[in-house]
Amino acid sequence: MRRLARIGAVALSAALLFSGCNANPELGSKGASQTPQSSQKGGTLNILTAQTEISFDPAKSQSLAITSLGLVNRRLTTWDISPDQPAKVVPDLATDIGKATDGGKTWTYTLKDGLKYDDGSPITSADIKYGLERSFAAELSGGLGYHKGLLVGGDKYKGPYSGGELSSIETPDDKTIVFKLNSPYGDWPWVASTPAFTPVPKAKDDPNTYGEKPAASGPYKVESYQQGVALNLTRNDSWDPKTDDVRTAGPDKIIFKLSQDPTVAAQALISDSGDAKNSFGAQFVPAAQLAQAQKDPNVKGRLVTSQPGALSYLAFNTTRGALKDVKVRQALQYAADRQAYKIAAGGSISGENATTLITPGIPGRQEYDLYPAPDSGDMAKAKKLLAATGHASDLKLTLVTSNDPIALAQSQALQQGFAKAGVKITLQPLDSNALSEKVTGNKGDYDLYLGSWQPDFPSPNGNIQPLFDSSQIGNGNYNTSRYSNPEVDKMIKQAIGEVDQDKAGQLWAEVDKKIMEDAPIIPLTYTKNSFLHGSNVQNFFIGAFPAYPNYLKVTLKQ
Template sequence: MDRPDPQEALAQVLRDHGRLVGLQPDRVRGLLSDLLGVGGRDFRAEVDALVVACEEGIPALLLDTVDSADTAVTEGVGLLEARGLTTERAAGATLAWASALEAPVSESLSSSMRSDPSAPSSGGDLLSAAATSLPAPTHRTPTVEPVPTRPSHPSKGPEPDREPRTNPAQGPARFPFARGRTAGVAAGLVAVIVAGTVGATILWPDGPSKADTRPVAAQGGTLRLTTSGGLTWDPMETTDPGLRLLMNRALYRGLVAFAAAADDEPGTLVADLATTTGQTVDKGRTWVFALRPDAHWEDGSPVTCADAKAGVARAFGAARFFGYSYEAAILIDVPHTSDGLPVYKGAGTAGRAAFDSAVRCSGSDLTIRLLGPEYEFPRYLALPELAPYRAAAPLGPGKRSMSSGPYVVEASAADAATLVRNAHWSRQADSLRPAVPDRLSITTTDVDDVASGLATDAVEFRRSVTLSPLPASADKAFAQSPDRTQVAPAGVTEMLVPNLRTTTMSSTAYRRAFALSTDRLSYVAAMGGPAVSMVQRSTAGTYHSSPSVAFDVAQARSLLAGDKPRLKVAFHASPESERAMTALAAGWRQAGFKVDLVAFRGSRAAYVEAIATAAGTTTYDAVRTDYVDSLNRSATAQLVDPRFAVGPSAAEAKTVTTAIDRAIGTPPGPDRDAAWRSVDDVIAVLSLLVPLANRASLVGSGSAVRGATTSIEFSGVLDPLRISLAPAES
C-alpha cells in the first residue's frame, strides 16, 4: 500500500483519534511518524511544521471558528512566521490543519496563500524550518555586528556607545562542562542546577487546567496560606518560591515588580517603588531608578534611596551564594576574586569602595552600573532578595526587613504566622496590590492533608490557597472542581547535557544521532506521567518550544554509519529515574551507541559533587541534570556559548555566538523575543542540549477563594496578588 503524504496522514490521524488530538503536539508527531513510516524522512520539514503549528495552538484556533476560518488561518500563519518558518511553509502547515479539521476557509484566501509565498518572515531568521531536519545543518548567518556580551571576569567590558535615554518595560551562569577559570564557580552552581531546589512537583497533567473565572468577592476576610516548609521572613534564607512570592506581594515591595498574569503567561515588568522600570543611557549597562516619594515603611518613615542600595548590597552577602542573588551580583561592576565571586561581601570594608562606585545614590535616584550591557537586569529587582531593606526585629531565621507592603508580620513561629494590615501603606501609593483580605494566616501543613482538604471542600480549607505545590496524584481528585486547581510551568527543565570534550560529543553527527535516538515519550511515561502531555520548553528562558527532535532511530543509525561510539551517561538514581534512563538507553543502543549508564544511588549532594569534579574532563559523555530557568536570558545562553563553555566546531560556534550576540544586543520588545527564539532553534538543531521534559506545579485553592492565578517567574506557584474571598458562611 502506498504511504500517504503528510497532509493525508494528518487527516487520517484526526479520523482515527478525534479532532482534539490536535491539542497534543507530541502525540501528533508520533502518530504521523507511524503512518509515514520510513518514507517520513522525506517529509521531516513538513512534519516539523505541522507539529510546530500544533504547539502554537493553531488547531484550537481553527476549532473555535464557525462561519469562516479565514481570520484564524491568517493569525496561524503569523504565529508560525514568528517561529521562524517561511511564509510558504507556514501557510502550508496552517492550511493542512484547516483541511484536516474541515474548517471553512475561503477559496480566495487559500489560493492566494498557496500561490504567493513571497512575503518576508517575521522572526527567527537564523534557521529555516527545513534546517531542523538536517543531520548536519547549515545556517543562514545574518551580517550583524556583534555586541559586547556580559564579561565573565572582573575587568570591565568596552564602554558602549551612548544613545538617547530609553525606558524598556520588560524584561546561572555556568553548567557542568564549563571552560576556563570560572569552572570553579560552575562547580558551586551545579548544586543549584541539579538539585532543583524550587520544590516543584514532577507533573504532566491529563488535561489543561482552567483559570478561576469566578467573580471577585467583597473586601476583607482572612486568607489561609499553607506551605510544606519552614517559615522565615528573610528571602535570603529560603528557596521556597511560594514563600518568596508572598513576601513580594505582602511585605517587601521591589523597585519594580511582575504584574499578575494569566496562567502559563509571563508577567509584565512594571514600576513598583520606582517611578519607572528603569532608564538606561548606554544600551543597558547603566540603570537609573527614581524612587516614589509616597512609599513608607511600617513605622511611617519614608523608603529612601539608601534603603534601595542596602537591598542591592544584600545580594553580595548571601550566606549561600547562588541563585538569583548570585546572578544579579555578578552582573554589577564590582571586581571578582580568583574564585569568580565579587570582592564585596555585603558588609565590611573589603570591596566597599568598588560597590559604592557601582551602586550610588543621588537624592532619590539610584544608579547601578553593570560590568557590561544587560537589558534584562531590572527583572532581578522585582525579587524580594533585592528589595529595599531596612532592618526590623528578627522573627525566625535570618534577618528581617520592615514592611513596605500592605501587611506587617504580627506574630511568627516556626510553623505558623499571622500578617495584618500595614497602617502606613495605601492603595494610592501602590496601585499594583489590591490587598483585599484583612489578614493572612500562614501555616506549615502536610501537602497530602492540604490536597485532601481542598479536594473534599473541607470547611477549614475553603478559604485556603497553597504556597507549596500539591502531589501530582491530587489532580484527579479535583475532577469535579477544575477551577480550584491550576497547573503552571515550574521553571525546571530536565535535560541531558552533552560533554563536547569527549570524542563522541565533539562530533556533530554523533551528537545529532544522540538527540534523535533519545526517546522522550518513553522517558516521560517511565517518570510517571502521560507522554502525550510532555511539553518541550525553552532552553534559553523564553517560554518558547524550540523545534522538537523526532525520535528516529533509523536516522540516528544512519548518522553513526556503522560506528559504535561510547556513550557514558551519569544520572542521580531513584526508582523512577532508573526506569526512565533504562528506557532512554534502549533507544541509544538501537542506534548503535555502546551505552554505559552510571547511576549515583547515594545522596543528591554526592552526585552534584561527582559531576562537578568531572567537569573539565572526559569522564562522561553526557549528564542528566535539572536546569532552573534564569530571569536573564543572556546568562542562560552561557550554557552553550563557546566563549564560556566548550563549544562545537568553529563554523557552528560562529552560528551560536552570532545568534546570542544578536539577541543580547536587541532592546526589549518583540524583536528581542524573536532573536531569543532563534537562539533556541540553534541549540536544538546543533543538539547542544537535549531537553527531556519540563516540570510543572499543581496548586489549589478553596471554594471560597476568588482570583487565583499562577506565576511563571516564581516557578508556577500560586500568586496571591489578586485573591479575594467570598462572604463568610452564616
C-alpha cells in the first residue's frame, strides 16, 4: 500500500494495484479529466503497474471493489462510485445489500437470477460459502479478514482443506445465503463487498493455481498470465450486463503490463504515443513527472488527482520509553513540519493537513483540531511542553520508514523539523516486507513509524478499529502505535454493533476525539493521489472515496 503505507486494508503504495476533498483545482471538483460519457465498446486498454506479479485469487486479495479483481470477480455487494456522489454500497450478485435480523447478528442475502460463470455454469450460494470458507485456509493468506472474527466459530475454523464447513454460513437453497455473527455488526454490507465474498466453485479450486485463471463471474476472464510481464483479460461472454449495474465493460481486452518502472511509465503517458494513448498508470505519478505534467497544457488535462483521502501519519510506539507518557506524545504533536513533509511528496497537490483520524469522504466524520499549529509546526510550544515532562534535551528516537525515495524524503523532512524542537530522530529505512514485519510483528522494537492508511470501505470503522483497537496489536495486525485503552476498546465495540448508521457515525466521531486526546499518532496529511492516462482513455475518474480510479467504468475512444 507501500508506503508501508498501508499494510493493511488497502495499502496505498506507489506500486499498488489497488489490492484503499478538493480535486486538482484545474480539474474541477470531480477528480476527473472529463465528464463520464456514454459507454463505448472496443479496443485494448493497457494498465501499467510496477507490480511484478498479480493474483486473481479472491482469498489472497486486498483489491478494492472498483479496481483489478472487480473486473473478473463479482461479490455479494459492491460499490457505486461516481465522480460527484458519496460512495454507496450496492447489490452485486445479491438482490439487495442484505437483510439484518436478530439485532444485526444475522444477515441474509438472495442471489439474482441468471448469474453464470465464464463456462456457462450457474453461480450458487454454495459457491459463495465455499469461496468464503477457503479464505480461512493458511495456504491462502494475505486477504482481507474482517469476516473471520465476526462469523460464529470463525476464530477456530481452519478452512475447507482441513476443517470441513463453517456452520455459521448457511445455504438453505441455491439462491440464499445466511451469515450468523458473534455480535451485531452494522457494516456487514460493506464487509460483503470485500474480495473473499466472491463465488468459487469447489470443483475448480486448486489453491496453488486458482489465482492464475479463476472462474470468472465479472465481464472479463483471465486469458493468459506471464509473471513479471503481463496478465491479459478478455471478455466473459456469459456475463449478463442486465444483472450488473456498476460495470461498463467497455474495452474488448485489458492488459496489465507488469514490472513497469513508475518514472518510465509516467514519461510514456506524458509523451502519449503508441500504446500509451490507450493506457493509464496504476501507480501514483512520481514527484518529478507530476510537476512536469502540471506545467504542460497538453498533459494537464490527462492528469487526474483525487480528493484528500488516505491518512498519512507518524505512529508513536506507546509501549516504549518516554513515549509511554501521554504528555510527551502531546508535546510532539506540535513538532511536525507538515509543510516540508508535503513538499517532499510534490507540494500541495500531494495532500492536505490532517487533524482527525476519520478521513474525508467517510460519512460521520467531524472536523476538529486538538493541537493547532502552523504548517511548519510550533517548535517553541513543543519545546516548552517537553520541558515540562523532563525531556527537553535528551529525547532520542528511531523512526522506521520505507526505503521508497518519497517516503525517505518525507521522513527526512520530519527528522529536520523535530531537530528544531530539540528531538533527535535516527532514520531506519527498510524494504516493504521488512518494514511490515517489524511494525506488525510481536516484538515492537521501534519508536516511530511513518505510515499511511486507506480504509477498505467508507465507514469510520475502517479508519479506527484496525489502527487503534488493542486486539490489533502485533500478530500481523496494524495497530502500529501499540495503543491500548480499555475505554476506547469498549467505545469501538459499541460503535461497531450499531446498525443505525447515523447513530454509528456519532459514536465513531466520539471515539476519534477520545483517541487523539491520548495522541498515539500524529495525523500528517490526507493524501491526494495523482494518476496519468492516455488521450484515448475516457471515463477515467476518482470519486470522493477511495482515492483511486474506478477501473470498472473506463472506456476507450473509438
